[in-house]
Amino acid sequence: MKKILTLVLVWLSIIGVSGLVSAQLTGSDILDKVKEATQPKTSYTKMKMELYSSAGQKRERMIEGYRKNGEYTKAMNRFLFPATVEGTSFLSLENEEDEDMYLYLPALGSVRKISSSQKNGSFVGTDFTYNDLNLIGEGDYNKDYDASILSENDKEYVLKLVPTDTDIDYKYLKIWIKKEEWHLIKSEFYDERGKLEKILTAENFEKIAGYWTPRKSTMENVQKGTKTVIYMEEITYDKPINDRIFTTRYLSR
Secondary structure, rough: OOHHHHHHHHHHHHHHHHHHHHHEEEEEEEEHHHHHHOOOOOEEEEEEEEEEEEOOEEEEEEEEEEEEEOEEEEEEEEEOOOOOOOOEEEEEEEOOOOOEEEEOOOOOOOOEEEEOHHHOOOOOOOOOOOOOHOOOOOOHHOOEEEEOOOOOOOEEEEEEEEEOOOOOOOOOOEEEEOOOOOOOEEEEOOOOOOOEEEEEEEEEEEEEEEEEEEEEEEEOOOOOOOEEEEEEEEEEEEEOOOHHHOOOOHOOO
């Protein structure tokens, strides 16, 4: 009887240990859960943007954005206000191997392709680079980063992301992910020297059509003392979007 009891206890302990191991997540697993929780098939947004200089001066802009996720990710953003940037449009077409970006400037009346080196430059005077735009809410981090878990507690994970895409200039990122809801609440961007360059924070989350959505996102450049704040004023998920919107021809309309 003692032998049987011993065997049962050993078996239960094996099951318990294997269960714990199988329940452990890798950094890549966590990023997959973030993608599943925050990436709808389509989205339409209207955003108010506030740009603050190092002296505290504020400029306001209004942008609308269309996005379609899937095997090929497509995104188009257009400035609606003020007159100095009205009509300026940005198009991103991404597949498994590459991402093509295009910018239309009404003053020039032509569409130009963004080169690899320009992708790390400021997006129309904001604290976001062109590469950063994919990190606002719906990014697929596993495409461009290797992830490892730095720490965790009962509320969140902290991950370190090292770029695998040579077009990204950051040495690494640290991101904070809320457990259960699987969305980002904070990201830190470290430059090529390993110095903290920017901090992106997301807040005022609201569940819209099943997706946790930050109503406010702030990108602060701690090295320059500037920041860009984005307010989601309108957002619609999983509604049909015509593919013609995601073409260079549509940019100049």
